[in-house]
Amino acid sequence: MSEQETNILVVGGGISGLTTAVEAAEAGYNVVLIEKEPFLGGRVARMNKYFPKLCPPACGLEINYRRIKFSDRITFHTLAEVEKITGQPGDYEVTVKAGARYINDKCTGCNACTEVCPVETPNDFNGGLDKRKAAYIYHQQVFPFQYVIDGSVCKKEACAKCKEACKYDAIDFTMKPESFVVKTGAIVLATGWKPYDASKMDNLGFGTSKNIISNVMMERLASQNGPTGGRIVRPSDGKEAKRVAFVQCAGSRDENHLAFCSAVCCLASLKQATYVREQYPDSKAYMFYIDIRTPGTSYERFLNKVREDENISLIKGKVAKVYEDPATGDVIVEAEDILAGKKIKVSVDLCVLATGMQPTVSEMKLPPEVKINENGFVVADSTRKGIYAVGCAKDPVDVSKSVQGATGAALKAIQTVGRKA
Amino acid sequence: MVDATLVKPDLDFVKGVIAAGGESLKKCYQCATCTVVCNVTPEENPFPRKEMVWAQWGLKEKFQGNPDVWLCHQCNDCTAYCPRGAKPGEVLGAIRKQSIREYSAPDFLVDLVNDKKFMALLFIAPAILLAVVIAAFGNFGIPGGEVVFTKFLPVLPIQLIFTPALIFGIAVGVLGVKKFWVDMKRANGVRTGDLKGSVIETAKEVLAHKKFKSCGINADRYASHLLVFYSFVALGIATLIGALYIDILHIESPFSFGRGTLVKLFGNAGAIALLVGVTMMITNRFKHQEKLGLGSYFDWLLLCIIATVALSGFLAQLTRIAGAAAIAYPIYFIHLVFVLSLFIYLPFSKLAHMFYRGAAMCFMKYSGREAQQAAAVSTTPGTGQSSGPGKETGSE
Numbered sequence: 018m019s020e021q022e023t024n025i026l027v028v029g030g031g032i033s034g035l036t037t038a039v040e041a042a043e044a045g046y047n048v049v050l051i052e053k054e055p056f057l058g059g060r061v062a063r064m065n066k067y068f069p070k071l072c073p074p075a076c077g078l079e080i081n082y083r084r085i086k087f088s089d090r091i092t093f094h095t096l097a098e099v100e101k102i103t104g105q106p107g108d109y110e111v112t113v114k115a116g117a118r119y120i121n122d123k124c125t126g127c128n129a130c131t132e133v134c135p136v137e138t139p140n141d142f143n144g145g146l147d148k149r150k151a152a153y154i155y156h157q158q159v160f161p162f163q164y165v166i167d168g169s170v171c172k173k174e175a176c177a178k179c180k181e182a183c184k185y186d187a188i189d190f191t192m193k194p195e196s197f198v199v200k201t202g203a204i205v206l207a208t209g210w211k212p213y214d215a216s217k218m219d220n221l222g223f224g225t226s227k228n229i230i231s232n233v234m235m236e237r238l239a240s241q242n243g244p245t246g247g248r249i250v251r252p253s254d255g256k257e258a259k260r261v262a263f264v265q266c267a268g269s270r271d272e273n274h275l276a277f278c279s280a281v282c283c284l285a286s287l288k289q290a291t292y293v294r295e296q297y298p299d300s301k302a303y304m305f306y307i308d309i310r311t312p313g314t315s316y317e318r319f320l321n322k323v324r325e326d327e328n329i330s331l332i333k334g335k336v337a338k339v340y341e342d343p344a345t346g347d348v349i350v351e352a353e354d355i356l357a358g359k360k361i362k363v364s365v366d367l368c369v370l371a372t373g374m375q376p377t378v379s380e381m382k383l384p385p386e387v388k389i390n391e392n393g394f395v396v397a398d399s400t401r402k403g404i405y406a407v408g409c410a411k412d413p414v415d416v417s418k419s420v421q422g423a424t425g426a427a428l429k430a431i432q433t434v435g436r437k438a
Numbered sequence: 439m440v441d442a443t444l445v446k447p448d449l450d451f452v453k454g455v456i457a458a459g460g461e462s463l464k465k466c467y468q469c470a471t472c473t474v475v476c477n478v479t480p481e482e483n484p485f486p487r488k489e490m491v492w493a494q495w496g497l498k499e500k501f502q503g504n505p506d507v508w509l510c511h512q513c514n515d516c517t518a519y520c521p522r523g524a525k526p527g528e529v530l531g532a533i534r535k536q537s538i539r540e541y542s543a544p545d546f547l548v549d550l551v552n553d554k555k556f557m558a559l560l561f562i563a564p565a566i567l568l569a570v571v572i573a574a575f576g577n578f579g580i581p582g583g584e585v586v587f588t589k590f591l592p593v594l595p596i597q598l599i600f601t602p603a604l605i606f607g608i609a610v611g612v613l614g615v616k617k618f619w620v621d622m623k624r625a626n627g628v629r630t631g632d633l634k635g636s637v638i639e640t641a642k643e644v645l646a647h648k649k650f651k652s653c654g655i656n657a658d659r660y661a662s663h664l665l666v667f668y669s670f671v672a673l674g675i676a677t678l679i680g681a682l683y684i685d686i687l688h689i690e691s692p693f694s695f696g697r698g699t700l701v702k703l704f705g706n707a708g709a710i711a712l713l714v715g716v717t718m719m720i721t722n723r724f725k726h727q728e729k730l731g732l733g734s735y736f737d738w739l740l741l742c743i744i745a746t747v748a749l750s751g752f753l754a755q756l757t758r759i760a761g762a763a764a765i766a767y768p769i770y771f772i773h774l775v776f777v778l779s780l781f782i783y784l785p786f787s788k789l790a791h792m793f794y795r796g797a798a799m800c801f802m803k804y805s806g807r808e809a810q811q812a813a814a815v816s817t818t819p820g821t822g823q824s825s826g827p828g829k830e831t832g833s834e
Binding site for chain 2: 270271274334
């Protein structure tokens with residue numbers, strides 16, 4: 018097994034991991050960054066806009082990609098996951114397993130392989146809203162800009178149409194998953210989150226109608242590089258989605274699902290309501306909430322701005338029944354309008370479930386001293402002085418807090434490395 | 439914001455609800471999931487969300503003449519979907535106990551039935567009463583010869599105890615309902631309505647067990663409650679025919695087949711239905727234990743009384759036929775004690791629901807609220823714009 022030596026290993030290439038890596042490297046430390054997906058960017062790369070400024074996420078990601086690209090201190094591995102962590106602060110040995118990409122770095126991103134690829138599979142990057150080929154790329158702004166072949170569905174040599182089509186000799190089916198060891202002084206866990214499985218809430222209808230989607234799917238639907246090129250339409254029939262309901266706390270703050278507040282969903286729904294309103298002047302958005310949580314001056318200001326739009330209704334009362342009207346494909350949401358004191362049924366084109374953030378750090382093989390709390394996040398004090406959790410591995414946080422936390426984590430990791438030397 | 443409301447919290451009421459099985463009350467954070475998943479609530483001013491906040495705040499007066507806590511059939515869909523484990527079903531059950539205390543007099547009998555401490559006393563008191571009467575009029579021992587229960591206690595003293603006991607139970611319930619009805623009219627600003635029509639409609643609804651059919655998670659309750667309900671009807675009919683035979687036709691019990699067939703038919707059909715129904719009720723509770731909880735002492739007291747009545751009644755008949763005097767008479771005694779308890783505690787135990795739930799369902803029709811219902815399914819939310827975080831709805 019090959020070995021690499023570094024100062025800091027960062028697990029996860031989302032906004033937290035990227036920031037940690039860049040900050041530590043620019044302070045003069047060597048970093049190895051591993052990411053389990055074929056591209057960096059994590060959850061942020063899937064977004065249409067950031068709140069509250071409503072600027073595109075590319076503006077935060079691109080600068081970091083550039084800093085990584087031109088740094089001689091950062092090595093990154095995609096399709097890579099941690100297999101084992103041993104050692105102690107200042108002296109860890111981490112076994113990493115990297116999957117096969119089947120496309121080498123001769124790839125120019127010409128798209129010829131995708132064009133000829135006969136295999137289609139649900140596009141998980143877009144939350145299953147469309148399909149993709151086995152040879153693919155998320156979209157045109159990814160990093161690294163190098164296509165990938167999904168080994169789980171590709172027929173490889175038996176098909177090999179892409180190999181004929183590739184003019185650059187970039188397709189290589191002989192690639193194999195390989196393990197290697199990273200010797201590092203400190204480890205930063207930036208493993209992030211995944212959307213909570215909305216089908217677990219049997220009263221919210223997810224999976225029973227195509228027009229009931231999650232908030233993450235809504236970001237893709239509104240994105241220029243998404244399945245519809247940014248047109249917000251009903252997945253069932255492509256009709257313009259002019260009446261949209263946002264169902265808050267779909268799984269969050271619920272001890273049957275995620276007991277904690279996911280911290281971002283209120284702002285995300287307010288933001289998504291502006292997508293709808295911007296796209297269709299005659300549209301209406303309904304947001305059903307328990308409490309609107311927009312802490313801090315700038316978030317409060319954003320809430321007030323959104324609330325000024327009289328076509329966005331904020332209704333106090335959690336939605337507890339969602340179902341499709343089979344005749345029209347419309348979605349009916351039921352709630353109690355608490356302030357009016359009555360049950361209401363609202364018929365909409367599209368229902369967006371503001372599903373919460375489920376931390377993924379517990380899916381990792383961690384050394385026993387790293388403790389996970391009952392919600393699945395790393396207990397901050399349990400990580401000794403050498404393994405640090407950041408972003409949504411530690412708490413449910415938004416992008417700006419992730420970035421702040423990541424800068425702090427970089428400093429902590431540097432201290433661990435410095436202590437050894 | 440000049441329309442301030444002076445909130446007068448009654449802490450004893452809150453403590454009372456908590457003590458009566460509503461421990462989870464304070465966990466509620468007013469999301470209104472309960473109201474939405476409830477299939478029996480009206481659409482206008484639905485429950486149980488508003489009851490949860492009233493109870494948290496100790497707004498006792500809101501519950502005076504509130505039919506909604508009684509419209510609740512405790513299917514517990516709300517409890518199953520509650521994101522906080524606040525168990526609205528249990529809390530409303532606890533509030534109903536407070537309501538029983540409010541309307542069924544005297545209070546001390548309500549307290550007796552509600553408190554685990556007094557469980558032994560609940561049955562020892564009627565047992566002593568019966569023992570004294572049996573010693574005076576019958577034979578408090580094991581009479582010899584063929585097993586004939588009238589040797590143990592003749593019919594006349596039975597009627598002298600049980601008839602007044604039942605009349606007492608029903609009278610207390612009826613007086614309670616009258617008070618409750620006045621309160622409901624006042625609290626809801628209802629002056630007049632179609633009483634006869636409402637009573638008839640309510641009776642139809644009860645006989646058809648319509649409401650139970652809308653329960654979600656706990657749908658099995660429909661069958662079990664239906665069985666128990668109609669078994670009581672059958673047993674009541676058997677008892678009436680029995681009284682007819684003895685008092686008017688002067689036919690001695692035990693009845694033989696032939697003339698006694700009707701009594702035996704209704705009696706045994708009722709007994710078997712009751713046994714099956716109550717067994718279903720108990721097993722359902724264990725089946726749904728994880729999602730809905732096992733229920734309170736109050737629930738179990740009634741379940742145990744009914745189960746004992748059914749089981750002892752049926753066994754008394756079997757042992758009588760088998761001629762096992764040494765077992766038959768003690769079992770018969772237990773049967774008498776529990777039937778007497780059932781009658782006396784009728785308006786104080788959970789069985790009081792037959793009075794107050796009946797009255798509340800009737801009031802729904804009388805006040806016209808049910809008729810409004812059907813028309814009021816909106817597709818556009820009303821007050822969305824005025825809403826916002828931080829606005830308190832506790833005193834609406």
